[in-house]
Amino acid sequence: MxxxxxxxxxxxxGLFGYRKxxxxxxxxxxxxxxxxLANRISLDWxxxxxxxxxxxxxxxxTVQKKEKVEIKLNRxxxxxxLLDMPGLATKVDYREFLKYGLSKKAxxxxxxxxxxxxxxxxxxxxxxxxxxxxxxxxxDPLTQVNITLLGNLEARKIPVIVVAxxxxxxRAKPNEIKxxxxxxxxxxxxxxxxxxxxxxxxxxxxxxxxxx
Amino acid sequence: MKxxxxxxxxxxxxxxxKKKRINFILNKVKDxxxxxxxxxxTAEEEMELIRETMRRVDDGFPGIEVCSLKKQxxxxxxxxxxxxxxxxxxxxxxxxxxxETSLKTGITxxxxxxxxxxxxxxxxxxxxxAEA
Ligand SMILES: Nc1nc2c(ncn2[C@@H]2O[C@H](COP(=O)(O)OP(=O)(O)OP(=O)(O)O)[C@@H](O)[C@H]2O)c(=O)[nH]1
Ligand SMILES: [Mg+2]
Numbered sequence: 001m002x003x004x005x006x007x008x009x010x011x012x013x014g015l016f017g018y019r020k021x022x023x024x025x026x027x028x029x030x031x032x033x034x035x036x037l038a039n040r041i042s043l044d045w046x047x048x049x050x051x052x053x054x055x056x057x058x059x060x061x062t063v064q065k066k067e068k069v070e071i072k073l074n075r076x077x078x079x080x081x082l083l084d085m086p087g088l089a090t091k092v093d094y095r096e097f098l099k100y101g102l103s104k105k106a107x108x109x110x111x112x113x114x115x116x117x118x119x120x121x122x123x124x125x126x127x128x129x130x131x132x133x134x135x136x137x138x139x140d141p142l143t144q145v146n147i148t149l150l151g152n153l154e155a156r157k158i159p160v161i162v163v164a165x166x167x168x169x170x171r172a173k174p175n176e177i178k179x180x181x182x183x184x185x186x187x188x189x190x191x192x193x194x195x196x197x198x199x200x201x202x203x204x205x206x207x208x209x210x211x212x
Numbered sequence: 213m214k215x216x217x218x219x220x221x222x223x224x225x226x227x228x229x230k231k232k233r234i235n236f237i238l239n240k241v242k243d244x245x246x247x248x249x250x251x252x253x254t255a256e257e258e259m260e261l262i263r264e265t266m267r268r269v270d271d272g273f274p275g276i277e278v279c280s281l282k283k284q285x286x287x288x289x290x291x292x293x294x295x296x297x298x299x300x301x302x303x304x305x306x307x308x309x310x311x312e313t314s315l316k317t318g319i320t321x322x323x324x325x326x327x328x329x330x331x332x333x334x335x336x337x338x339x340x341x342a343e344a
Contacts, residue, residue, distance in 0.1 A: 088262070089262075089275070090262055090265060090275050090276050090277060090278055090325065091265075091269070091274045091275025091276060091277070091325035092266070092269050092274060092275055093274035093275070093325065093326075094271065094274075095274075108271065111269070115266040115267070115269045116266075118262065118263070118266045119263055119266050119267070122259055122262065122263050125259070140332070140333070142333040142334070142335075143333070144258070144277075144278045144279055144280070144331075144333075145262075147255075147280075148255055148258040148259055148262065148278075150255075151254075151255025151258065152255045152256060152258075152259050154255070155254070155255050155256055
């Protein structure tokens with residue numbers, strides 16, 4: 001009772017150790033709150049954080065992983081490998097980092113690592129099963145980075161959940177994201193405050209799939 | 213104070229293999245030009261453009277701004293485009309590789325991030341604020 005076909009399937013193959021984790025990639029532009037979200041998910045289900053958060057863009061410059069995160073909803077269990085990606089960008093300007101008080105040398109080093117990070121995130125697109133496309137709900141969603149990201153995932157037939165983050169801020173407009181991308185499930189959350197995370201877990205349970 | 217704009221026909225870019233096409237675009241933009249093309253790239257090609265840009269970022273070249281408008285094709289034309297996608301797939305099976313794709317209908321702007329201050333995109337238009 002209560003176990004649907006997929007649940008049975010997962011259970012059955014789980015018995016034989018065939019169950020593979022779903023590789024859940026967290027993608028998006030820089031500073032939208034990907035690591036804050038990854039930490040929130042990881043904290044909620046494992047009690048541990050996975051990466052460092054910062055107001056300075058390009059804080060995450062190599063892929064951060066947390067394996068075997070078990071999300072339990074009703075009677076369903078899904079196992080995911082969380083993959084927090086470096087932020088995508090079409091530009092990286094070291095002068096931008098000077099504003100945050102970094103030395104010129106540190107800023108240039110950060111910029112070099114940031115460009116490598118973007119390249120790494122792009123490379124990982126062929127190694128993820130499902131993607132959380134995170135957007136900052138206080139910003140214009142129709143950016144080339146968002147459009148290119150979603151277009152790529154569509155071409156690769158990778159399921160996507162759009163996460164409209166930072167809804168705790170007064171100027172957040174998650175509905176603009178819904179209007180911009182009506183063909184995707186959009187879940188408004190505050191990763192920082194942990195708001196509406198249940199709806200996100202429901203969406204993950206509903207849409208997350210292993211790649212064929 | 214001067215900004216150069218280059219308008220390039222997609223027919224010219226279409227003749228180039230994918231790699232050369234991206235090199236052509238990035239060479240122009242790295243030289244300081246804002247490039248406008250009467251076509252749009254596929255999402256994969258756009259991602260390739262971002263990746264190639266990241267390889268070229270240095271102290272004097274922070275990267276690019278890109279914006280494109282896709283023409284919503286319907287009816288017969290969309291049928292033709294789907295047919296051409298189908299042909300691409302068949303060719304892939306027959307010759308074992310994807311033939312160089314051609315640019316689809318639309319418009320694309322690629323420019324140096326150090327000059328382009330802001331792009332405001334709407335579903336059917338975009339405006340660009342540039343300053344040298
Ligand atoms: N108000 C608010 N701030 C948030 C939220 N999520 C993240 N932030 C803030 O946004 C900034 C960037 O957060 P990160 O989690 O480092 O963003 P990221 O997307 O991982 O950034 P990169 O790794 O640099 O690409 C930090 O100052 C966070 O505290 C949120 O839900 N609400
Ligand atoms: Mg991060």
